[in-house]
Amino acid sequence: MPDTDWKDKLRCSFCHKKSTDVDKLVAGPGVHICDQCIGLCNEILEGENLASSTEPRLPAWETMTDEQILDHLPKIAAVQVQVDDNLRDWVAHLRGRDVSWERIGVSLGMTRQSAWERFKSET
Ligand SMILES: [Zn+2]
Structure with missing residues (x-):
């Protein structure tokens, strides 16, 4: 990009x-x-x-009104998306190093199949 x-x-x-x-x-x-x-x-x-x-x-x-805290919620949700994107980048980098889905799965506490399904590139 x-x-x-x-x-x-x-x-x-x-x-x-x-x-x-x-x-x-x-x-x-x-x-x-x-x-x-x-x-x-x-x-x-x-x-x-x-x-x-x-x-x-x-x-x-303590310094925030209810409205300010409510206004903050979507920002936290956006951070969650950013963290997910970043995790995807880290996994893609490992795949670029030929690290197996098996090892990536073990690292994330999921099966090889789950890791592949979650992080396989769309292309
Ligand atoms: Zn800042």
């Missing part, structure tokens, strides 16, 4: 901004984080009481 397509498609898994709307997008295992969210995380870490038992969350539920 053209260079701009994947850049348009990739979004920060935390704030849902497009990669084209941020300076840097760092890829993790199926997720991405932008430079702005990394900045927020750093602020949280710097202000964090180490004894705190609550898990820091971006965005923080």
Whole structure:
């Protein structure tokens, strides 16, 4: 696909901004984080009481209205799609290395047949 397509498609898994709307997008295992969210995380870490038992969350539920949380749900669903796409990319990369469906299935806790059915390329 053209260079701009994947850049348009990739979004920060935390704030849902497009990669084209941020300076840097760092890829993790199926997720991405932008430079702005990394900045927020750093602020949280710097202000964090180490004894705190609550898990820091971006965005923080406590600061959000019901409407804002509802507005966030489709973004989480979109992240799920992005993670699925990314998993597909990782499997395709392994297939490019001639790694068997058997081994991919074992890694994902599914049968060789299930792995093939889920990840075979459509072409
Ligand atoms: Zn972000």
